[in-house]
Amino acid sequence: MKAYKDLAPSPRTIMTPGPVEVDPRVLRAMSYPILGQFDPEFTALMNETMSMLRLLFKTENEWAFPVDGTSRSGIEAVLVGIIEPGDKVLVPIYGRFGHLLTEIAGRCGAEVVKLETEWGTVFTEEEIVSAIREHQPKLVALVHGETSTGRIQPLAGIGQACRETNALFVVDAVATIGGIEVATDQLLIDAVIGGTQKCLSVPAGMAPITYNKRAEAKLQSRKRIERGLLLADGDDDPLLRPIQSNYLDLSQLQDYWSPARLNHHTEATSMLYALREGLRLVLEEGLDERFARHREHEGALIAGLEAMGLRLYGDPSCKMTVVTCIEIPAGVDGESVRSMLLDHYGIEIASSFGPLKGKIWRIGTMGYSCSKRNVLLTLGALEAVLLRHGHSLEAGKALQAAMDVYGM
Incomplete structure (x- = not known):
């Protein structure tokens, strides 16, 4: 039988746009003993994590919690949860990750409208607002910080235009959260997805998200369809579109993080320790x-x-x-x-x-x-x-x- 050597990764100075070096205090937190996922001590840590995420996202939203998985799991959970097949989705693209939002929205069955500009630049507020008014989308999905080009898209005015046209505004802040301000409530953003492996200096493995009552209303309408409406044999109503994913079903994840503690999945205990400690360090620094x-x-x-x-x-x-x-x-x-x-x-x-x-x-x-x-x-x-x-x-x-x- 082959003998395998002890794990000994080489020391690195990581100066990429992610993943980055992890704070040693976060690594230490990951070594702590495992608690059961419904142990009152552990659920108290869950509640503390939610409170710290609200501060990080600068929001009063009730819902701010991590999705287990890398950043893409958070993006997919949000988009799969609030995009119904046939919904028109506007995606302004100025780098690689705008194309990712387009792909995911398309897999959700959306009618995707792409607004593109030259890589290395971003859009003006007027360009995006004009496209929203012209196309009248159900949802606008936008990358805040595009690591493929090193550009950041200003968000002012976009949320207001979405409110005026009754569109939801979703922002991918994976690369910016914890390093650049993300003023969720002030900017009228309905849902934000963050990442752990970049400015938070926590290992990849969780995706912090937050969403407001407007996004929750869309989510809950689909939740009622999935759990409360059954079609008769042979009936095929295209208006009844349940959430396709179980693992990334945001309505069930919400119930898991609520006082109801729906037994949806087994929480990634050590990753939650890491995220909580990473958030504590961010807030301690200010x-x-x-x-x-x-x-x-x-x-x-x-x-x-x-x-x-x-x-x-x-x-x-x-x-x-x-x-x-x-x-x-x-x-x-x-x-x-x-x-x-x-x-x-x-x-x-x-x-x-x-x-x-x-x-x-x-x-x-x-x-x-x-x-x-x-x-x-x-x-x-x-x-x-x-x-x-x-x-x-x-x-x-x-x-x-x-x-x-x-x-x-």
Whole structure:
């Protein structure tokens, strides 16, 4: 029988747009003893997690809880729960993950209307509002922070236009929650999906979501159909459209997180410990202070990259604080640079997708990975690796520029 070695992953400095390094206090929380999912001590932790999520999402919504699974599970649970076959869904697309929302909505049987713009840019408020008024969708699904291009879509005015046309407004905030403000109630967002593995610095495995009474009303109408209406033999009423998924049935997940404690699934105990601790650390730091920290380290990173003579990709007016995209210099093998950074420095940066594959690098400054140490280490290593690849630059200038930002 083959003998397997002890698990010993190599230490890494992860500077990608996710996953990122996990706070050691979160890893410690995951090692705590397991409690039964209906143990009063555990359900109290569930309630605390919901309370902290409301603060994170800046909402008074009753419902704010995690869906077990990676971020996509939260996106699917929300969209599968509130999209009925035949519903018109508007998806403004400015990167890869807008196409993902389109695919999921299409699988729900929606009539999808795509609004597209050039990658590296975002939409104006007027463009989206005009499309809402023209197409009169039942739902608008929009990515807040598009990690494939490093752009952030302003959300002001979109929620109001949705209210005026009786559309639901759903936002994918997977890449922004915990690093950039997501003012759910102020922006009139009906449902928001977050992620754990990015700015929250918790392992992938849960998707925090929140939704309001407007979204719940749509959900409950389908819940009553599924559990309270049975068709006669041979009857086929297209208006009766139950939620197709059991595991991602948001109405049942809601009952699980309610005082009723519906026995829908076995909760991912250690992941809940991790999320609760991650949220505690976010709130302990303070949301405003946390957002400011991300801006500071972004500034230092940009200063260093520009001092190397590298060009940033995309429209700077809509750049994400937590993701910086760099054009790969002509004549430089981008994958070779990434491999050397990983193999010799233990630093991981990302490439991109689709039309940007092989054209840009993406560096994330998210959560626990967003630190002075990591920024300076990454700049120094990238400078050295670029020199080894024959790229001309003034050695030492990048670190000095970043240190100036830090006031060192």
